[in-house]
Amino acid sequence: MKVNGLRGKSNLNEEWNHHFVLGYTDEETVMLDFDSTSFKTVRYWASRAMKWFKLEGFIILRSSLNNYHVIFNRKVSWKENMHIVAWVGLLCNNPMLEKWFLMQCIKEGSTLRVSPKREKPSPRIVFRHGKEEDQVKNFLKYRELTKNIIRKLKAD
Amino acid sequence: MYIINFAETVLNTNAKEGKTPMVKQIAIYGTYEAKVPVFQRYWKRRIDGVKQRYWKKTTRMKKVVESGRYEFHGKGKDLYKAIIKALQIMPKGFVDVSAIKFLKKPEKYGYEGEWVEREVKS
Numbered sequence: 482m483k484v485n486g487l488r489g490k491s492n493l494n495e496e497w498n499h500h501f502v503l504g505y506t507d508e509e510t511v512m513l514d515f516d517s518t519s520f521k522t523v524r525y526w527a528s529r530a531m532k533w534f535k536l537e538g539f540i541i542l543r544s545s546l547n548n549y550h551v552i553f554n555r556k557v558s559w560k561e562n563m564h565i566v567a568w569v570g571l572l573c574n575n576p577m578l579e580k581w582f583l584m585q586c587i588k589e590g591s592t593l594r595v596s597p598k599r600e601k602p603s604p605r606i607v608f609r610h611g612k613e614e615d616q617v618k619n620f621l622k623y624r625e626l627t628k629n630i631i632r633k634l635k636a637d
Numbered sequence: 638m639y640i641i642n643f644a645e646t647v648l649n650t651n652a653k654e655g656k657t658p659m660v661k662q663i664a665i666y667g668t669y670e671a672k673v674p675v676f677q678r679y680w681k682r683r684i685d686g687v688k689q690r691y692w693k694k695t696t697r698m699k700k701v702v703e704s705g706r707y708e709f710h711g712k713g714k715d716l717y718k719a720i721i722k723a724l725q726i727m728p729k730g731f732v733d734v735s736a737i738k739f740l741k742k743p744e745k746y747g748y749e750g751e752w753v754e755r756e757v758k759s
Contacts, residue, residue: 500752501667
């Protein structure tokens with residue numbers, strides 16, 4: 482399946498010469514990081530998790546080729562958050578997701594990248610489904626804030 | 638009056654349950670090169686006869702390449718200022734701090750250095 486979303490209109494991805502990464506961390510938002518997975522598989526697992534755990538809605542962001550991030554709408558506790566991520570990680574049999582899950586457990590907060598990283602551009606929204614007024618809205622607000630900071634960093 | 642009482646009740650409930658009000662943060666992470674002080678070990682015999690090992694900070698500095706992470710929370714302007722400051726001050730491991738506190742005393746949370754390009758996981 483061909484997915485658009487990395488051909489941006491803004492020049493945000495150009496000239497990123499900083500060696501650090503900016504991300505968004507939250508305990509109450511269910512986030513998934515699918516590496517080396519096709520868009521079709523990501524959409525299937527996001528949809529299945531949403532239905533099973535009644536997560537109201539989700540958005541999918543493409544971070545690079547065959548790498549996707551998923552953010553769900555319903556606010557959950559940290560315990561439930563890790564329950565959901567572990568469920569998806571175990572069922573979809575993705576070792577990268579399992580590794581990411583372990584890292585989030587150590588940090589006690591889920592983090593997803595917002596800024597560009599080396600040759601990879603900022604993650605772009607490629608799919609939206611269901612409600613967006615709760616955690617997805619919060620994520621987009623913080624993402625915008627981070628992007629404004631990135632723009633200012635470039636201007637300085 | 639009612640509103641103030643209600644707000645206090647909510648805050649007290651959160652404090653009792655051990656909840657932290659701020660859970661959304663901006664993370665800045667990567668690999669850095671910084672000059673850190675060299676620690677020297679020494680032993681001292683305690684009153685009970687056991688030799689206890691201690692560490693003291695020397696004036697010598699060494700260059701290290703490590704990975705670290707800041708987790709900033711706060712308002713937009715403070716976050717921006719904190720990130721600008723974080724370009725020069727490298728984190729001492731995992732630092733979870735409010736942007737205002739970090740801006741007041743950045744040297745408490747890290748060493749001077751610069752971010753370098755290395756493979757980093759989220």
